[in-house]
Amino acid sequence: MTVMEFPRLKEAEGKLAAKQKELHGIFAEAGPDMDMGKVKSLPGDSAAKVAEIRSRNEELDDLGKQVEELKSLYDIAGRVQSQRREDAGHGEAGAEQGDTGSGRKAFKSFGDSFVESKAYKGRAPGSVGEVATIEVELKTLMETGAGWAPETTRTGKVVEYATRPIQVTDIIPHTTTSQAAVVYMEETTFTNAAAETAEAGTYPESALALTERSVTVRKIATWLPVTDEQLEDEPQARGYINNRLPFMLRQRLDGQILTGDGSAPNLRGLLNVSGIQTQAKGADPIPDAVYKAMTKIRVTGRATPTAAVFHPNDWQEVRLLRTTDGIYIWGSPTETGPERIWGLRVVQADGITENTGAVGDFANFSELAVRRGVDVQVTNAHSDFFIKGKQAIRADLRAALVFYRPAAFCTVTGL
Structure with a gap:
């Protein structure tokens, strides 16, 4: 289509x-x-x-x-x-165990998959457990689980550490790949010599050239040691796995999307992509500078901007813009105000460098190609964990981040 x-x-x-x-x-x-x-x-x-x-x-x-x-x-x-x-x-695939009836597998949370795995169910006290592999979609929404101890002694509420939330991952289109790299062809020469030609005249010659590009799949990983006692209570194990490990991976990925330097094993984030455009704020109000960046994307990048990314401190300057006689442009303090600028969705991300914003056609010219979603493995065979009654729970994901047309993105500097 x-x-x-x-x-x-x-x-x-x-x-x-x-x-x-x-x-x-x-x-x-x-x-x-x-x-x-x-x-x-x-x-x-x-x-x-x-x-x-x-x-x-x-x-x-x-x-x-x-x-x-x-x-x-x-x-x-x-x-x-x-x-x-x-x-x-390829023909219709046969229904698999766990199908919903529409040909799609029913969703299971991290914790459900873990507590139903052989590594958990077959784990005898004091034995060396086998490794269980659990693969889950990267963008799955995680819900807060139960507390660590019985609610007879505590409220069950866990106050999570104050840390940066996931902010920009969802504006990047997600696909899957079965390869170790995303390889594509970029049209690097487009010479259009088409012209009006007289009868029996010579046709003007045009030129096209393609260049192969490749973006390597990278891995983001972490692990946590957990005592056997923490895994004795099934709801506690489910809450533990459902929340923090996947969040750690997605938070790191979120930051890499913006500022990854591209040096292996890092992804190459937007701010370090060669060829993206730049618009200096100068003496302009921030909205004017953003609009000029959008114009560059349309004219030079031949694309349509779909989102703008600001550090919260920089977006604050936009939200508090006032006329010379003190009237708030983006709504009075009693109003929440829009989270959009020039009709574009605004993402407030403190992972982006302060005083620098980014505008781009994320919908059409960026892609997060997931080689493997969050994969969780559990074992007590690590180091001396067997004799100390501990389990090692590790998690990782593999993905490639591609910005297909750098000119479809523009930073706004000096905010």
């Missing part, structure tokens, strides 16, 4: 771009000091103009969400068509 077969998406993207341009023109009139007296394209006093700006921004938010929903439907339609072609080529 092509974009031409999905006219609603093309129409919505065009309308969003036009509304973004209109609002940018108003900000340009106001200047870096947000002086509403300089805005001639809107009637009324400062309060009326700010109200109109908010109204237009809300319209942009709605249009942005509409575009995201249409793109999601477009992606689903593409996957369905791909699956149908695959089914037609």
Whole structure:
């Protein structure tokens, strides 16, 4: 399915771009000091103009969400068509144990898989247990489990350590790969010499060239020692595995997506991708600088921006923007305010370098290709764990991070 077969998406993207341009023109009139007296394209006093700006921004938010929903439907339609072609080529697979009846396996949590494994069920006290392998989808949502000890002595509430949440992983499209690297072809030469040609005239010669690119699958891993006593209570084991180990891996992956330096075994994060564009804030208000970055992505990158990433301290500056007479642009302190800018979804990520934002077409030109989701293995054969009554629980994941068109992304510096 092509974009031409999905006219609603093309129409919505065009309308969003036009509304973004209109609002940018108003900000340009106001200047870096947000002086509403300089805005001639809107009637009324400062309060009326700010109200109109908010109204237009809300319209942009709605249009942005509409575009995201249409793109999601477009992606689903593409996957369905791909699956149908695959089914037609290979035939329908027989139902497997654990199927839901629709051909898809029923979901089990980390803890459910672990406590039903041979390593847990067959573990005799004081014996050397075998290794159990449990593979689970990377993007599975984890729910908070039970406490460590019986609730007869404690409330059961576990206050987790204050640490950075998962913030940017979900804006990157996820796929799977069965290879050790993601190999693709990039069109590196496109010379279009097409021209009007007279009868019997010589056809002008065009040129195309492709270059093979490869992104290696990398591994993120960790492990935890746990005493046998901690594993005696099934709900406690389930809560333990469901929460922290997978979170540790996903949190590290989340940071690598932004700032990984690409030096093995690191992924190459967005800020270290060669060829991405840059827009300096300079004397512009932050919204103007972001819009200019979006324009670069459209003109040079030939792409449509889908999201913007800010450090929370930098987004604070946007949320607190005021006119010269003190009116908040993004809504009064009594309002939550939008988590969008120019209709784009805003991701607040303290994993990104402060004073630097990023805008890009994440939906179409980035990909997290998962070689293996979170894999959990358990054994007491590590070191002297057998004689000390301990279990080693390790977890890892393997994935490749690809930014297919660097020019479809732009950093905004000097925020």
